[in-house]
Amino acid sequence: MASDLFSIGLSGLRASRAALDLTAQNISNAGTEGYIRRSLRVSEVGSAGTWLAPSDLTLSGVRIDGVTRNADLFRQAEVRRTGSDSARAAEELSGYENIEAALDQSGLFPAMTAFEAALQRLESNPVDPALRAGALEDARTVARSFNLASGSLDTLGEGLRFAATAGTQDVNTYAAELARVNLQLTRASAGSSDQTMLLDRRDALLQQIATQVGISTSYGPDQSVTVRIGGSTGPVLVTAGTTQSFAMTTAADGTISFTLAGSAVALSSGKLAGQAQGLIGVRDRKTELDSIADNLVTAANTAQANGVALDGSAGQPLFSGSGAGGITLALASGAGLATAPAGAGAGSRDPANLAALRNALGSAQVTDRIDGLMFGSASAAAARRTTADALDSIAGAARIALAEQAGVSLDDEAANLVRFQQAFQASGRVIQVASDLFDTLLAIR
Structure with missing residues (x-):
């Protein structure tokens, strides 16, 4: 005994x-x-x-x-899924907020309204040198505001592409490390401390990958994991000790797409998906901005060609270049503004062609389109802010549920x-x- x-x-x-x-x-x-x-x-x-x-x-x-x-595999999968959705929404929101800020800080709308106001003042006394100089400087400000807005959008696009490149590299790095963990799990004894440490590392790597791209997972008897991008039928990123190369390609318009093992793959969640959506927003706003700038150049230069300058010579182009990034002021002095109609003599006070210039700008809806562009950018950011807040709340609830189940309670310990x-x-x-x-x-x- x-x-x-x-x-x-x-x-x-x-x-x-x-x-x-x-x-x-x-x-x-x-x-x-x-x-x-x-x-x-x-x-x-x-x-x-x-x-x-x-x-x-x-x-x-x-x-x-x-x-x-x-650990609860279901709760862990929910944290990854909701976190990936939240990361996509947050990155997309950040992109659209930066678009809104880029357009707003350029001062394009105030510059355009100031230019139109200067033309209206000039109509009261077309031969006044001060009014002519003021209108010309306001036109220069409009051109520079277009340049600033375009440059800011280009800088924003470069930042998003840089972040996406880094995220793509992170996915490959995490995938390679996860493959090594898979191999170590096959050699670890079940229930050992080594295995539990490897499982913690495995789950942390899965969370890091899910932050960048949406994934689905399946587990083997030895606790090794197979990772697919997207749903359960998506392409395989990691299986056992092998990985597939994940890459990013940049299109001519600045947008990005992704491939896995050379084949195109569509991302619906994760930071990379949000950055890709942000670049689509940059492209669309820049296309609209270029169109507005080209309409301004066409309307102003056509009106100039139909009138005469202060010295009675034929009107010359007010703007040169194309697109928001290329538009510049072409006239050297305010005397070159063709305020009088064709055939008028030097020093004519007839503002008929100036009125035609104002009408041309109104018909081209330059100011209205700028206002619409600003309003559309603000609305897009607001809508995405609502979505991001909702998804962040859902992701937070999933994290809390996992922490309550798998986290450490100091009272219990x-x-x-x-x-x-x-x-x-x-x-x-x-x-x-x-x-x-x-x-x-x-x-x-």
């Missing part, structure tokens, strides 16, 4: 000590991102009775079966410290009782 008590007590000491170590590890990693709480998996040690009493069960202590991660410490002391007491019994038996004469 003493020998049995020794074995039972010793097994209890080992189990209690291992449980205390795990509890201490949980407490020390309570604030570690991605850490999953561990618990000790134990089972009762029992054996069948002797041939004299075959139905009896001999209990012989406790056996450590391994370490369990309190503190209670476990006391419980396992008492179990350790009780097991020690069992060994002490066995020792006392053995000494008593030896003392019998």
Whole structure:
């Protein structure tokens, strides 16, 4: 009996000590991102009775079966899915907010309205040098505002492409590391501390990949993971110890697309999908901006050609270049503004052609189109802000649910410290009782 008590007590000491170590590890990693709480998996040690009493069960202590991660694969998948959607919405919102800021900070709309106001003032006295100079400077400001807006959109596009390039590289880096973790998992013992550490690393890499691109996962018996981009039927990014190359291509219009192993792949979530949508927004706004600038050049220069300058010479183009990035002021002085109709003499006060210029700008709807462009950009950003806030709330709820299930509760761990410490002391007491019994038996004469 003493020998049995020794074995039972010793097994209890080992189990209690291992449980205390795990509890201490949980407490020390309570604030570690991605850490999953561990618990000790134990089972009762029992054996069948002797041939004299075959139905009896001999209990012989406790056996450590391994370490369990309190992870919920469904909740983890939900965190990745909702987080990927939220990341896409946040990146898309950032892109559209920057578009709105680029157009607003260029001062294009105020510059255009100031130019039209200057032309209206000039109509009251077409030969006034100050009014002519003021109108010409306002025209120069309009051209520069177009240049500034176009340049800001180009800079924004470059930033988005740079971020997407870095994100693409990150996907390949994380995928390669995940493939190595898969190989290590095939060699790790089930329930061992090494396996639990590898599983934490595996899940962290999956979360990092999901932040960049939407993924789906499936797991093998050895806990290795197969990763597909998109849904469960999407192309394979990682399987076992191998990966496929993920790449980004840039089109002539500045937009981006992605390939996996050389084949086109469509992204619906993740930062890269949001950056791609942001670049589409930049392209569309820049196309509209170029069209407005070209309409302004055509309307102003056509009106100029139909009139005469202050010295009676034929009107010359007011603007040169094309597109918002290329438009520049062509006239050297305010005297070149063709305010008088064709055939009028030098110093004519007839503002007929100036009125025609104003009407041409009105017919081209330059100011209205600029206003519509600004309003459309603001509306697009506002709509995406609502979507981003909603998706962020959903992702936050998923993270909270996972943390409640798999995270570390310091209150629970503190209670476990006391419980396992008492179990350790009780097991020690069992060994002490066995020792006392053995000494008593030896003392019998």
